[in-house]
Structure formats: C-alpha cells, structure tokens
Amino acid sequence: MKRAVIAIHGGAGAISRANLSPEREREYVEALSAIAGTGQSMLEAGANALETVTEAVRLLEECPLFNAGIGSVFTAEETHELDACIMDGNSLKAGAVAGVKHLRNPVLAARLVLEQSPHVLLIGEGAEHFAVTHGMDKVPNALFSTELRFEQLRQAKIDGTTLLDHSGAPLDERSKMGTVGAVALDFAGNLAAATSTGGMTNKLPGRVGDSPLIGAGCYANNASVAVSCTGTGEVFMRTLAAYDISALMEYGGLSLNDACERVVIEKLPALGGSGGLIAVDREGNMVMPFNSEGMYRAYAYAGDTPTVGIYR
C-alpha cells in the first residue's frame, strides 16, 4: 500500500522573519496546518488525490492570507483577474480557467472544465459563462478585495513597480505575491495537482502567468510526479517547469529530488526566475524546494500531524 500524502503551498517570495510579525506568522502557520490537516484527513478517509487537492486549494482560495480567491492581489485597474488549473495524474485529464473575475473558487471552475467539457482551458467571460451554465454562481469582483491588497497596489503604484511601462525590464520582486497550490498521492496510487492565483499586484489586465497552464505551473502524471509551482510565472512558462520535472525523471532517470533541484536551483535562476514548487512522486516521496527567501508550505502524510514551513 502506498503512503498517501498531501503537500500545499501559499506562495514564494521575499518572505523573511524581518518582515513578518509574530502574530502574522502565527496566522499563516495555523492556516497552513489546518488545510494540510484537512487534506490528510480526507486521504485517510479514502478520498482520491483529485478530490483532496481540489478541497485544499478551495480552502486556500477562501483564506484571505493567500493570493488566490479572496485576498487576491489587484490589477493595475483595481480589479481582480483569477487563474486556476487542476490535473488528474490517472487520466491525464486537465482543466483550467484564466482571467475570470466573477467565480468565487476558480479551482472549482477548473475542475468543471476537466470533468464537464472536452476542453482544457477556458478564458474570461467564456469561462464564466461555462461555469454558470454548470451551476456556479457569479459573484461581484469586489468579493476578492481586502484592505491589505489594496494598500499593496497603492504602494506598487507609488514605487513605480508597475507592469504598464512596457519596458521589457525584469519583473519587480515586490509585485510577486505568490500563488497557492496542492499536490497529493492517494492510497490507490493516484497523483493530482492544482494551482490557483490572483496573479501579480498592479499587473497589466489580460496578463496570464504559469498557474493555469498545464506543464508550466501545474502537472500530474501517475507514471511520474505531481507538481504545483509558485514564483516568477513567465520563467516557469518558458521552462515548462512542472512538466520538466516529470521529463527529467522519466527520460533522464533523475530522482524526484535531483529533478526538482535541477529545475529550481539551476534552470529557473539561469533565466532570472525565482520561486519554488511542491512535488510528490508515485512512491510518496515529497520535496518543497525554493530559491527565494521563503515559501509558505506544509505537508502531511495520512495519519500524521502536518509539518509547516515558511522560511529557509
């Protein structure tokens, strides 16, 4: 019997003890622990990997601490545009939505695309129309707003960390507010991954990062690995970071750990990419590498209490 496990992340970036108050730190630890705990309870009770990552990411979207769903960052136009995707390692089916503004839980919309359509990716109003047709409610865009995120947008505009300057310059560190994601292996040996995000503070409307793209920010295959990424999305897209780990394992014969190190410590930084990922392989090995200062993360094997990390 496999050892079932869930891992989650709440974004990577310039996260250090110096800029996180003890109270705030406690909030993050409690949220990550509770959500990883829910995931391991589900696995222990016999839930499959796809159900488990769906619920974990839904809970991360509901928590205003993280940049996905409620608590998403603001675009330059003071709106929220959300992206999510999910992949089932058993069927290799996938579903994703990008640029949606009125769906409370983008990961549930992505799951609907996976299960109720012949498609993989739906964007914008078309994605919302599809979700509503399948019973989801439309919510006001302001549902996702929090004071903290608005203050971050205000600060980004003051600092000029805008993405509207069309300069082709590297993305500013302060705009990268993270992503959420989950990967799981269930007792039947199925892998699944899901990723969801509000994108980047002050982003150009219409910008889509790696989160909703299969093989970039999310990938799962029972033959190899399940991966969810967070960081400078554009570099994860150009390197196909999530699928690259699977290819390095399957074609290159690398271990899970070596494949993840190669991507996170060598290939992403070579193109200026920072961030991290969580990955679990078909044997239940689990790693959470990152090249940034910190990454909100937690994992729990079925039956165990969760282990939480924030800093290096």
Added chain:
Amino acid sequence: MKRAVIAIHGGAGAISRANLSPEREREYVEALSAIAGTGQSMLEAGANALETVTEAVRLLEECPLFNAGIGSVFTAEETHELDACIMDGNSLKAGAVAGVKHLRNPVLAARLVLEQSPHVLLIGEGAEHFAVTHGMDKVPNALFSTELRFEQLRQAKIDGTTLLDHSGAPLDERSKMGTVGAVALDFAGNLAAATSTGGMTNKLPGRVGDSPLIGAGCYANNASVAVSCTGTGEVFMRTLAAYDISALMEYGGLSLNDACERVVIEKLPALGGSGGLIAVDREGNMVMPFNSEGMYRAYAYAGDTPTVGIYR
C-alpha cells in the same frame, strides 16, 4: 556553417484527394510553395530565424485558405477568436496572445509581447489594448470572415458538431480545421517557432487550444529543436507535445525523428489525439510527421526550391 531551413504547415486533419478538388489543391500548393519560398529567400539573405517565422506565419494568416487570421473559423457565436505564439530559441523568450478579436495579425502581436513586455501571454481585451498601445491597429472582427468558413459553421450546427453540449465527449473530427505554423534554423544556428490559429469551428467562446501555449503548440530552443503543432489541441496541451520532443532529445537522447515519432505516432494517439507537427533541430534536420489523413506542409533549405506536401 549550418544549413538554414524553413518549414511551414497549414493544418492537419481529414484532408484527402477525395475531398479536395484539383483546383483547390492547386491553390494550396501555390500558397504553401510561395510562403516557404519567401522564407528560404529571407534566410538566404541573412534574416534570422525569428524574423523568418514571423513573416511566414503573417503570410499564412493573410491567406484565406488557412485557419488563422483572414479565413479563420467561426465560434458558436459567429465571431472569430484568434490565438498565436512565437518563441526565440536563442533567448528562450516567448510571446503569445489568446482570444483576440480585433488584431489583423496575431503573430505580430505575439512578437510584440515577446519584445516589448516582461510577459509571455496576454489574453482578450488586455492583449488588444497592449498591441494598440504599441502601434497596432484595431480591425473589425468581420475582417476575418469568409463565406466558406460561415458555411462550415452552418454545417457544423446542422450536424450537431457543436462544442456547447458540455458532454465531455471527444471532439468531432469535422470541427478541427487546423492551425498554421513555421519553424526555422538560420545560418547563425538560431532556431525559432511560431503558431497561429482561429481555433475550432463552432467552438465555445473562450476556449483556448494548444496554439498560443509555449511547450504545447510551439517551442524553440537553440540547444535542441523548434516545433510547431496542429491537431486536437487539448491532447497536445495535456502531453506538452512541442516541449516533449525537446525533452526526449535532450534528456532521452533520441534523434529528432525518433522523438517526433514517439510523440505523434505513440503518445498523442494514446490519448485520442490526432494531428501533426513540423520540427527542425539545431543541425538542420527537418521532419513533418502526422497521424491524420493529411497535413498542408512545405519546407525549403536556403537556396533550394520548396517541397510541398498535402496527403500521406
């Protein structure tokens, strides 16, 4: 000195002598030959691979015979939603647009994203706004319409080959109208790839296929290969078809031909995928495999006359 080469495709699908009149066949042969010829002349005159694939795909978009730009298929709502992407194998920079309705040449917008933004993928109105800000004109959506494509939509609706039934059923063969693309190796050893499409006849608005997604429908890396795909987009997305060829070569040690056969003849059909791709490696080897009845295609080494193919 490398042997510079360009290859182009104009879509794969149920293309047979029985359903293509001699006159129509001649039009396709002439168009493919002229565009491949333009590409080889550019390479011979010293153009780089990125410039060459941009111009080849722009010409394919301008030609109403192909499902990209003018001559794009209709969505279920009788509109056109266009996708394109381009990747530079030298810098590994990429640019893409998806779901644009008012840009005459989506490949030029993708090139702008590559060169004038820190982003990789812009969608919908945000993509159009970005392009207009950089000097592109907005055109009416009806510019892309042709009588033939409207008749195909009418027929698809009569036949019930609609994508609105939300059935999760396999995509209908008749809805797959192809894509266009180009790959090139220049004399300096640079690889580039570009892909552009109008998507699928009668498609759900908001549906995005593999064409604008790096690693799915388009990939280029000077270290390995340049690839442009056409076919059942969703399967190319789930298999990361274009990047998979690079990974099979780089990590698995396969030749260009073996890597492409593995993907087109084994991996895609295993998930129900049909279509093909064009690929050129860093040595100037070139292949054009497909598992469908036909694929509009042509290639030309710099200084040579083009070779055109349609059927098996």
